[in-house]
Amino acid sequence: KQFDLVIKNGVVVTSGDVGPLDIAIKDGKIAHLAASIPEDAAERAIDAEGAYVMPGGVDAHVHLAQDFTSGPGGVTGKCADDFMTGSRSAICGGTTTIIAFAQQNRWEESLLDVVTAYDRGASETGCFSDYAYHIIITRPDVEMLKRELPVLVNEWGITSCKLFMTYTAMQLRDNELLDVMYEARKLAVTTMIHAENGDLIAWLTGECGPPKSIHLELIHTAEKLEEKGLIEPRYHAESRPPIVEMEATHRAIVLAEMIQNPILFVHVGSASAAAVIRKSQTRGFPVYAETCPQYLHLTWEDLKRFHSPQCFENSKMICSPPPGPDDSDQEALWTGLRNGTFTIFSSDHCPFRYDDIRGKALGVLQHAPSMEGSTCPIDQDHVHDIVHGKTGHFKYIPNGCPGIETRMPLLFNYGVMEGRITPERYVELTSTAPAKLYGLYPKKGALMPGLSDADLVIWYPDGRMTPFSLTNDRLHHNVDYTPYEGMSFTNWPRYTILRGKVVWAEGQLLGTPQDGEYLKRKTSQLTTAAVRSIADDKRRVATWLYK
Numbered sequence: 001k002q003f004d005l006v007i008k009n010g011v012v013v014t015s016g017d018v019g020p021l022d023i024a025i026k027d028g029k030i031a032h033l034a035a036s037i038p039e040d041a042a043e044r045a046i047d048a049e050g051a052y053v054m055p056g057g058v059d060a061h062v063h064l065a066q067d068f069t070s071g072p073g074g075v076t077g078k079c080a081d082d083f084m085t086g087s088r089s090a091i092c093g094g095t096t097t098i099i100a101f102a103q104q105n106r107w108e109e110s111l112l113d114v115v116t117a118y119d120r121g122a123s124e125t126g127c128f129s130d131y132a133y134h135i136i137i138t139r140p141d142v143e144m145l146k147r148e149l150p151v152l153v154n155e156w157g158i159t160s161c162k163l164f165m166t167y168t169a170m171q172l173r174d175n176e177l178l179d180v181m182y183e184a185r186k187l188a189v190t191t192m193i194h195a196e197n198g199d200l201i202a203w204l205t206g207e208c209g210p211p212k213s214i215h216l217e218l219i220h221t222a223e224k225l226e227e228k229g230l231i232e233p234r235y236h237a238e239s240r241p242p243i244v245e246m247e248a249t250h251r252a253i254v255l256a257e258m259i260q261n262p263i264l265f266v267h268v269g270s271a272s273a274a275a276v277i278r279k280s281q282t283r284g285f286p287v288y289a290e291t292c293p294q295y296l297h298l299t300w301e302d303l304k305r306f307h308s309p310q311c312f313e314n315s316k317m318i319c320s321p322p323p324g325p326d327d328s329d330q331e332a333l334w335t336g337l338r339n340g341t342f343t344i345f346s347s348d349h350c351p352f353r354y355d356d357i358r359g360k361a362l363g364v365l366q367h368a369p370s371m372e373g374s375t376c377p378i379d380q381d382h383v384h385d386i387v388h389g390k391t392g393h394f395k396y397i398p399n400g401c402p403g404i405e406t407r408m409p410l411l412f413n414y415g416v417m418e419g420r421i422t423p424e425r426y427v428e429l430t431s432t433a434p435a436k437l438y439g440l441y442p443k444k445g446a447l448m449p450g451l452s453d454a455d456l457v458i459w460y461p462d463g464r465m466t467p468f469s470l471t472n473d474r475l476h477h478n479v480d481y482t483p484y485e486g487m488s489f490t491n492w493p494r495y496t497i498l499r500g501k502v503v504w505a506e507g508q509l510l511g512t513p514q515d516g517e518y519l520k521r522k523t524s525q526l527t528t529a530a531v532r533s534i535a536d537d538k539r540r541v542a543t544w545l546y547k
């Protein structure tokens with residue numbers, strides 16, 4: 001037969017167009033789009049029944065199989081999901097491509113070694129979705145960058161790096177940020193910034209003074225949260241009021257403008273940071289930004305919801321930056337998704353189990369004196385006692401929420417179905433723009449015959465799915481909670497298709513960990529054009545620097 005698979009009767013949506021079209025697939029690629037493609041032209045047909053058919057999701061910010069040996073905050077924390085379980089969860093929520101972080105610890109001298117080891121882990125478990133890597137740089141060694149960045153770009157197709165302005169063991173000083181941005185610019189490596197003022201956070205918490213070396217000795221400062229005994233999980237947000245993110249965002253823009261290097265802000269959580277980004281974009285300096293579901297659906301109230309000295313449950317919601325104080329931030333972020341302030345929408349899936357002493361329960365272990373030196377980190381009864389019996393210090397709780405499977409459904413239900421964004425904008429935010437930003441387009445993020453992989457998400461027709469409230473047992477990650485427990489949904493991906501193979505159909509997982517392929521990325525297709533025509537006023541910056 002002419003085709004392998006035909007998707008009939010759907011409403012096809014791309015980042016630019018919506019229309020009733022059939023889609024034919026051959027050898028894993030989009031082969032043909034037309035008003036009508038006969039069923040018998042293909043081995044198999046799927047009836048999409050007037051429902052939306054879209055390019056598969058590209059989740060450009062996930063943490064899998066990552067050991068936070070050096071942080072966040074200087075503690076250990078172990079991701080509960082590896083490439084196998086995390087990507088399984090991804091495809092069940094309509095995501096067909098993920099980009100995960102290979103993380104350098106500050107004592108590690110070679111990024112290539114970091115990536116090689118990380119890649120070995122991914123090959124061992126396999127991956128249900130296609131996958132690529134970003135590199136987290138915590139050791140700003142310029143000689144190493146000169147040697148290794150070209151190899152990462154040319155041999156690995158790793159064309160983006162993430163830099164941290166906070167977390168004791170990861171934080172780069174301004175001069176170090178400049179060093180990395182300067183090297184990144186030469187190769188058009190997209191620089192992703194975690195923008196929070198780490199010194200300000202440490203000072204508010206009750207610690208100050210940057211570590212002068214890889215030895216993490218912190219100086220105590222009096223009268224701050226710690227000394228007042230305000231250490232329960234909910235105070236994590238109090239240690240990071242929105243101004244912390246706003247200042248760092250502004251500072252990173254100044255540094256990037258000096259280098260004339262476009263940057264991308266990851267996980268923007270507050271209206272004030274979004275406003276700073278918007279201002280720079282309006283002025284013409286290219287700044288890209290990402291926001292995530294937790295900032296649209298959680299507030300400080302969720303941190304307080306479970307608040308009690310006996311209960312530790314609000315540790316589930318701890319992520320950095322924290323969600324905004326109230327829903328006025330949420331409205332501003334929705335506006336940013338509509339008006340283009342936000343380029344992409346990612347999950348920041350950062351999976352720590354609640355009942356795991358290497359996960360959220362770590363904060364309790366670190367704090368409770370009776371637990372110190374405990375030799376039974378995996379005794380679950382013991383963990384349960386800790387979690388329910390004691391309160392922990394927020395600074396020891398690993399930061400991050402799971403969300404790889406809920407990202408696409410949340411934005412579909414609360415964005416598209418509630419009329420906050422158009423279907424085309426939905427596709428742009430969740431698939432096309434991340435593919436362009438990270439050099440995967442038009443293989444990913446598009447439906448171009450002959451060029452695009454046949455990665456699709458097909459929704460239920462309106463009214464076809466019985467509305468339900470989300471419970472964690474519906475999800476396929478290895479985390480024992482979801483921050484979105486109890487939220488209602490009237491739609492969910494009905495089919496997920498990866499390079500022509502149906503990997504998720506009507507609640508059934510059909511894919512395997514052998515399905516996913518590693519993606520060597522090109523340089524960014526959004527930022528490269530901007531590099532050439534960047535400054536609005538060349539007198540503002542040091543033009544001699546990049547001649």
Ligand code: URP
Pocket residue numbers: 063194267318319320321348350399400401
């Ligand atoms: O709280 C968060 N976001 N944890 C994940 C690590 C990061 O900074 O993205």
Ligand code: ZN
Pocket residue numbers: 194266267320
């Ligand atoms: Zn981050």
Ligand code: ZN
Pocket residue numbers: 061063267348349350
């Ligand atoms: Zn993250």
Ligand code: ZN
Pocket residue numbers: 384388
């Ligand atoms: Zn319990």
